[in-house]
Amino acid sequence: MRRIIGSVGLGFGLLLASVAAASGQGSQALLPGDWGKVPPTTITLFYPAQATWQFLTSDGHPGAEPLKTGTSCADCHAGKQEEMGKSLVTHPKLEPDPIPGKRATVPLTVRAAFDAQYVYFQFQWDAPDPGATHTLWRYDGSKWVRAGGPKPDVLKKGAAPSYEDRVAVLIGDRDSLPAYDGAQVGFSQAGCFITCHNSMRAMPKEPTKDALKAHPYWGDAGKKRSDIRKYLLISRTGQDESGAWDKVKSPAELEQLRQAGRFLDLWQWRAARSNPLGYAGDDWVLDYRWFDKGKNTFTSPGEPKWMYDQAKMGFVAIPEARLREMRDKFPLIIGRNAVPLDPKAPFKAGDILPHPVLQEPSESVADVRAAGTWRDGRWTVELRRKLNTGNPDDKALAPGKVYDIGFAVFEDRVSNRRHHVTLPPVTFGLGVKADITAQRLP
Numbered sequence: 449m450r451r452i453i454g455s456v457g458l459g460f461g462l463l464l465a466s467v468a469a470a471s472g473q474g475s476q477a478l479l480p481g482d483w484g485k486v487p488p489t490t491i492t493l494f495y496p497a498q499a500t501w502q503f504l505t506s507d508g509h510p511g512a513e514p515l516k517t518g519t520s521c522a523d524c525h526a527g528k529q530e531e532m533g534k535s536l537v538t539h540p541k542l543e544p545d546p547i548p549g550k551r552a553t554v555p556l557t558v559r560a561a562f563d564a565q566y567v568y569f570q571f572q573w574d575a576p577d578p579g580a581t582h583t584l585w586r587y588d589g590s591k592w593v594r595a596g597g598p599k600p601d602v603l604k605k606g607a608a609p610s611y612e613d614r615v616a617v618l619i620g621d622r623d624s625l626p627a628y629d630g631a632q633v634g635f636s637q638a639g640c641f642i643t644c645h646n647s648m649r650a651m652p653k654e655p656t657k658d659a660l661k662a663h664p665y666w667g668d669a670g671k672k673r674s675d676i677r678k679y680l681l682i683s684r685t686g687q688d689e690s691g692a693w694d695k696v697k698s699p700a701e702l703e704q705l706r707q708a709g710r711f712l713d714l715w716q717w718r719a720a721r722s723n724p725l726g727y728a729g730d731d732w733v734l735d736y737r738w739f740d741k742g743k744n745t746f747t748s749p750g751e752p753k754w755m756y757d758q759a760k761m762g763f764v765a766i767p768e769a770r771l772r773e774m775r776d777k778f779p780l781i782i783g784r785n786a787v788p789l790d791p792k793a794p795f796k797a798g799d800i801l802p803h804p805v806l807q808e809p810s811e812s813v814a815d816v817r818a819a820g821t822w823r824d825g826r827w828t829v830e831l832r833r834k835l836n837t838g839n840p841d842d843k844a845l846a847p848g849k850v851y852d853i854g855f856a857v858f859e860d861r862v863s864n865r866r867h868h869v870t871l872p873p874v875t876f877g878l879g880v881k882a883d884i885t886a887q888r889l890p
């Protein structure tokens with residue numbers, strides 16, 4: 449039998465199907481039409497290693513000066529993704545911690561369409577393994593300990609990587625987002641690279657947890673962040689070699705930028721943490737990569753609080769030796785197949801529970817519906833969002849307009865920077881010609 453991962457083919461598919469039918473939201477095709485009639489565009493995503501904005505604008509990058517005056521990445525590197533990816537997966541300076549056998553590139557096939565209400569995307573890429581599990585709890589015989597995780601970290605501990613696959617979409621208005629205040633280059637030329645800085649997690653100048661804790665904006669007195677994620681330098685009062693992680697503009701200035709629409713919309717489909725519920729995550733990027741408002745599809749409690757419902761699943765936890773074959777049954781969903789963890793349940797050493805627990809999302813973070821299936825070594829992921837959600841943390845999309853867009857794929861059990869990305873610029877037009885043209889549905 450062919451293996452199918454996704455809400456359609458889960459072990460408790462019947463249960464999900466009835467819930468989906470009851471709520472009128474299917475995990476079946478989201479497009480009210482035939483993707484086969486929408487012409488595909490295949491883009492080569494490449495592995496960027498630690499090619500941060502600080503590197504790209506430094507003396508170490510031969511293109512730095514022209515880049516700063518508005519020459520795009522593609523003006524110099526078009527068609528060289530394979531070469532760049534190959535160089536970067538084991539780059540002596542830009543990849544201090546290579547993943548053995550990392551692919552240089554991932555070809556991503558994209559289709560897009562829209563109607564009066566929605567924009568639709570379909571993504572397809574080869575993934576020998578579906579990456580449909582995520583971080584884990586493991587019972588060691590007396591207590592639960594954190595287990596699993598991404599490559600290359602867990603490989604070093606001799607453990608099996610368990611991280612999920614993802615596809616991300618980053619969208620911005622044309623010519624509205626300079627790389628920093630006063631810059632001649634911006635998202636329209638340099639794409640996601642303007643959001644990528646030395647201070648972010650897994651990057652060369654990550655601040656210490658203590659430095660973050662003590663910072664008035666990021667620390668205990670403020671946003672309570674334990675790391676720095678994607679951001680735009682227009683949210684900073686200056687620049688430095690770390691990417692000015694600590695030089696955040698005032699809350700009033702940030703709010704002004706947000707109200708002026710000076711941010712990026714970011715959708716992140718997650719194979720383990722959003723797909724089983726039929727969603728992609730919805731984030732936005734300005735001073736940080738924030739989740740949109742509302743209840744997210746997943747929480748990751750600091751201790752295991754839930755286990756599988758024996759009556760529905762036939763087990764309370766997954767034996768670690770069977771995790772791979774039982775991956776279809778992995779999602780632990782509150783209100784569907786999860787019950788509060790009973791410490792007296794008959795757990796055995798090596799039992800596995802998912803670290804993230806899924807829940808029905810709400811509000812703006814629930815704007816992007818998704819249907820992803822993995823079949824014969826290939827993911828097919830559909831996304832659907834309202835053209836205009838009316839939410840202040842989203843970019844409204846209008847028929848007849850062109851936007852700047854970027855895509856990333858996380859494959860082969862990786863996290864944070866270990867993705868493959870598009871070479872900027874990539875444009876996206878709704879019914880008008882662009883690199884990716886969304887076709888108007890009848």
Ligand code: HEC
Nearest residue numbers: 499504510511514515519520521523524532535536638641
């Ligand atoms: C004016 C031309 C020019 C522009 C614009 C430019 N580059 Fe480069 N870049 C070069 C040259 C030349 C090199 C060195 C030769 C090479 O590796 O291709 C280089 C090297 C690199 C490298 C290192 C590759 C390696 O294997 O060592 C990366 C990564 C890179 N560029 C990414 C980018 C990105 C991303 C952008 C846009 C944000 C960009 N470049 C814009 C010309 C340019």
